[in-house]
Amino acid sequence: MLPKKVKNRILFLALSILITVILVFFILKTLNNNILYFATPTEINLKEDIDIVKKMRIGGMVKKNSLKTNAEKIQFIITDNENEIIVSYSGTVPNLFVEGKGVVAEGKLRDKRFFIADRILAKHDENYMPPELKKTLEDNAK
Amino acid sequence: MLSNFGISSLLLTLTLSLMIIYYSFLDLRISNQTIRKKIYKLSLFQITLTILSLITLVVAYINSDFSLTNVYENSHTAKPLFYKISGAWGNHEGSLLLWITILVLFSFLFLIYNSNHEKQYRLYTLIFQNFLIVGFLFFLLLTSNPFNSLFPIPTEGLGLNPILQDPALAIHPPLLYVGFVGCSIYFSAAMASLVSGYEGKLFAKSIKTWVRISWCFQTLGIIVGSIWAYYELGWGGFWFWDPVENASLLPWFAISALMHSVIVLEKRDTLYSWVILLCLLTFTLSVMGTFLVRSGILNSVHTFASDPTRGTYILSFLSLMIFSSLIIFYKNYKKNFVQINLQSKEFYILVNNWFMVFFLFTVFIGIIYPIFLDVITQAKISVGPPFYNIIIIPLVVPFLFLMAIGPQSKWIKHRHTNLYKFLLLFLASIVINFLIYFIFGSYSLLSNLIFISSIFLIIHSAIDTYQLVKKKVKFEYPRIISHLGFGLLVFFIGINHHYSIEKDFNLKLGENKKFDKYEIYFETLNMEQHNNYKAIVGSFKLINIKNNSIDFLNPEIRIYSNPETLTYEASIETKLTKDIYLTMSNITRSEYYNIKFQDKPFMIWIWISALIIVLGGSSRILGNKKNEN
Numbered sequence: 031m032l033p034k035k036v037k038n039r040i041l042f043l044a045l046s047i048l049i050t051v052i053l054v055f056f057i058l059k060t061l062n063n064n065i066l067y068f069a070t071p072t073e074i075n076l077k078e079d080i081d082i083v084k085k086m087r088i089g090g091m092v093k094k095n096s097l098k099t100n101a102e103k104i105q106f107i108i109t110d111n112e113n114e115i116i117v118s119y120s121g122t123v124p125n126l127f128v129e130g131k132g133v134v135a136e137g138k139l140r141d142k143r144f145f146i147a148d149r150i151l152a153k154h155d156e157n158y159m160p161p162e163l164k165k166t167l168e169d170n171a172k
Numbered sequence: 173m174l175s176n177f178g179i180s181s182l183l184l185t186l187t188l189s190l191m192i193i194y195y196s197f198l199d200l201r202i203s204n205q206t207i208r209k210k211i212y213k214l215s216l217f218q219i220t221l222t223i224l225s226l227i228t229l230v231v232a233y234i235n236s237d238f239s240l241t242n243v244y245e246n247s248h249t250a251k252p253l254f255y256k257i258s259g260a261w262g263n264h265e266g267s268l269l270l271w272i273t274i275l276v277l278f279s280f281l282f283l284i285y286n287s288n289h290e291k292q293y294r295l296y297t298l299i300f301q302n303f304l305i306v307g308f309l310f311f312l313l314l315t316s317n318p319f320n321s322l323f324p325i326p327t328e329g330l331g332l333n334p335i336l337q338d339p340a341l342a343i344h345p346p347l348l349y350v351g352f353v354g355c356s357i358y359f360s361a362a363m364a365s366l367v368s369g370y371e372g373k374l375f376a377k378s379i380k381t382w383v384r385i386s387w388c389f390q391t392l393g394i395i396v397g398s399i400w401a402y403y404e405l406g407w408g409g410f411w412f413w414d415p416v417e418n419a420s421l422l423p424w425f426a427i428s429a430l431m432h433s434v435i436v437l438e439k440r441d442t443l444y445s446w447v448i449l450l451c452l453l454t455f456t457l458s459v460m461g462t463f464l465v466r467s468g469i470l471n472s473v474h475t476f477a478s479d480p481t482r483g484t485y486i487l488s489f490l491s492l493m494i495f496s497s498l499i500i501f502y503k504n505y506k507k508n509f510v511q512i513n514l515q516s517k518e519f520y521i522l523v524n525n526w527f528m529v530f531f532l533f534t535v536f537i538g539i540i541y542p543i544f545l546d547v548i549t550q551a552k553i554s555v556g557p558p559f560y561n562i563i564i565i566p567l568v569v570p571f572l573f574l575m576a577i578g579p580q581s582k583w584i585k586h587r588h589t590n591l592y593k594f595l596l597l598f599l600a601s602i603v604i605n606f607l608i609y610f611i612f613g614s615y616s617l618l619s620n621l622i623f624i625s626s627i628f629l630i631i632h633s634a635i636d637t638y639q640l641v642k643k644k645v646k647f648e649y650p651r652i653i654s655h656l657g658f659g660l661l662v663f664f665i666g667i668n669h670h671y672s673i674e675k676d677f678n679l680k681l682g683e684n685k686k687f688d689k690y691e692i693y694f695e696t697l698n699m700e701q702h703n704n705y706k707a708i709v710g711s712f713k714l715i716n717i718k719n720n721s722i723d724f725l726n727p728e729i730r731i732y733s734n735p736e737t738l739t740y741e742a743s744i745e746t747k748l749t750k751d752i753y754l755t756m757s758n759i760t761r762s763e764y765y766n767i768k769f770q771d772k773p774f775m776i777w778i779w780i781s782a783l784i785i786v787l788g789g790s791s792r793i794l795g796n797k798k799n800e801n
Contacts, residue, residue: 057534057563061541064559068552087554099762119243122768123674123757 041166066136072112073141082139087151088115091132096127108145119147174232175240178319181225185276186309188218189302195300196295203292211298212283219280222273226260229269229318233260239325242266242318244694246329250704252735259332260341264466265318267345272312274353275305280381282357289370289378296364297357304356307489315482332740334705334732340400344393351390352423352458357382358430360774363497364449366504375439376447379566381793383434387427388789394420395782403742408674408753413540418535419461425535426454431763431789436518437582438767442510445519446525459490464539515586520578527571531788534563565618568662572625574596575655576632579648597635601627606679622666629659654788660781664774673727673771677765689718692769705732710765712743727756751775 044085068087074080075109088108102121106129117135127133127150184467192214199208229242233256233523238244246263247256263268277450286294296489312318358379364377402410410415437447463486510517538555545551577594607621628693631658640648675687684693692715700707715722728741745752753770 053530055539060562061555061558062536062557064562065553066543066556068554085556097762099678099764104766105679122755122766125320127757 064116068134069109070121071108072110074115074139075113075141080139080142082141085136085138087134087136088117088145089132092127092129092131092133094129108135113142115145116143117145117147119150121148121150123150150164173239174228175319177232178225178228178232179313179317181221181228182309182313182319183273184220185225185311186306188221189215189305189309192218193299195301196299198290200295205482207283207294209290211295215280215283219276222276223318226269226273229266230257230260231366233257236329237331238327239320239321239323240318241320244326244329246332247329248704249328250322251332251337252341252703254331254339255337259336259521261345261349262332262336262341265312266267267349268308268316269318269347270349271353272305272308274309274349275301275356278354278382279305279360280359281486282361286378289374290368290370291371292363292376293364293378296368296523297361300360300363301357303361304493308612309493311482311489313483315485329625331732332365334730334737335404338400338404340396341404342728344396344400346490346730347396348393348420350418351388351393351459354382354389355423355427355458358386358451359455359497362448363500366448366500369504371444373438374443375444376434379451380434380438381560382429382668384789384793387424387431387741388793389787390420390424390427391782391789394424395779395786402775403744404739408672408742408755408768413538413555413749415539415562416465416541418560419464420531421535422461422539423454423457425528425532426457429525429532431453432521432524436521442508442512443522444508445505448501452501455491456494456497459493459725463487463490463779465792477575478743481706491526491622513585515581516585516684517581520581521576523574524571524578529565530567533539533561558770565622569621569625572629572659572662576629577657579655597628597631598624601625612667616670619666619670622662624627625657626663626666630656630663646795650788652788654785655789657781657786657788660784661778664777664781667684668772668778669776670774673769675769677767677769679767680763680765687769689716689768691715691717691772692767694765694767705730707731707741708758712756712767713753714752714754723751723752725754727754729756729758746776748776749773 046166061131062169065087066087068089069077070090071088074088083098090108090110093107098105103118104123105118107114108117117137119135119137134151135145135147137145137147137150179302195208195211195214195607199211202208207370222550227241231237232240232243232252233247236243236247236249236256238247243261246266247259251259260266279298282301283294360430361379361382367373397417401412402408427450430447433443433447433450436443455594466482466486503794512522538559542555545553555695595632601624604627605620608623634651636648637656638651640652673688674691677685677686677687678693678745679694679695681694684691691714693715695711695713698711702711707732709726710728712725712727714724714725723745725743725745727743730735730739730741732739740755740757742753742755744754750771750773751770755766755768757766757768
């Protein structure tokens, strides 16, 4: 029989390890449910099976002369100079949402050509471009 | 001229740092209790020169001296004087100079204000702090010198990003820097403590004021930053869980934990190693945040033009810092037996620390995971706000309860005698919670729990105050003020979050729209000419159908000329019970304007409660000064 003090300590240690493991598991699981994958129109086009349930981000340029507006929503085309996706959005567009400039839309795909956005990403300044987008555009421009 | 003067004063500062290190090492061998006058003098010179170089840069900005590349890139003659001055630290190079100034300032203040502590400890602190100064000075001189000159001299500058031309953002960097860089002094002190063996209660006494000072500034800096985001970024939110905001939260969690555990070390002389680790962690996280932001790995408004060499330098410096501090820690680590009773104040403080570490860990994972995944698999991901909300908010509930109960307990061993009171308070909170539910009428389990726990903390703090006034114990006030502020903060954020009305729609001039209890009329559109921008101002009439009150709102679209930028200025009608928030943006080739309307209850109280938290912290600093004299 172990002394009471030692027993208490073992119990305490075991309990804290258990709690830590549960918490870490919980964090990672939530993380997994809340990450948003980023894709370009080309990447979506190449995909065999598209996920229309999970939220994601798509990025590219707002195609020139593609913007249409009515009282309810905005529609525009995101292009990466190879493929295009039509984006439908109702809400406020952020600062510097302009045709011919970079944009990131967050939402769900309906099919390979149509995307329903619930957020257009805020761009903090005129030179801002998400790093993931910059790379793709540079690659495509080559 | 200014360029040469700036560079030479920086080089002199560097030389002085090296001299201070050298003379401090010499002085360590002399076994008396006073530090040589010479070191004081060198330190005084050092701080004078650093401040002088900062002033030089500010003067260059005021005079629009475009012979400096830095001024040319970030300023413009047509800019108002106030923003010329703040422009000095609104860029990478200038902010780094500010960073160094604060490093030196704290080094100097620590030297002169801690004269009642052991000589060896003070000297080592000075040595470590000067190593940091040398490290950052090299960084500044090698990769980001604000005094680099330009030839031929341009006649006009490129201008400062307009969204940075804002009073809140002018004071945001200095506040945050005093907070983040102020951590350096107890990083150095912790290292010195390990090396010199000056530990326990005395060590705690020497650092606690510094911890509180930097905590207050950090908190204030974060608040100002989020107020700015609220009215300038046009989203109507004040916290976006943006990676850069999160990076500022990491040191804040660490320092909040430290601020609590340092009390345990002072009063009970335990948890020494833990306090040291927190000291090291806080500054390491501050530097890490800087690295992530400045290297361009995290992209946001805080990212200045990024340059890979800067990232490499900070990363190597950071690794060196972590590596050497861990080596010193393990070499000097003494196993000490921690005996803490489960029902005691120290245990509650330890629990506070667990919570803080948990929050820190969560946010850390949220920042690091996407970077990690990118390196391993090249998959680009981002972590959405729900992640933080799901993980952190439920844990705030027990945290608030413990925050109310904890401080009432006694050191060493505590007996719970007033369970009856807790139960009564708990019931009262539930009743108030249901009153809120009846007034606003919307329901979710989590929001109820948040309300109940925050109301519990608020009432508890109020009763504590009443009892202290009766007993005339002044010492506990700062704690109560801060805890009360936190309770209020969570409470108002909860209300604001759950009962905000948000509506996005497109309107043409002359049109109107009805929604919820509001009717909005788009009345006129005017063009205004300002000194450095043009503004398109819309006039909207908002009628609240329920109580027939009318508000007039004037959101703007501003077109800045240098650099050519478009910004949307929200029109915010602040009242004691709510904020009405309206932004307007134009849509290319269309008569429609994109309108974002928000009704945000008790918005101003979020800022007020956040300021109450800081008030608590700062009153402790001032109160202590009085007690010691």
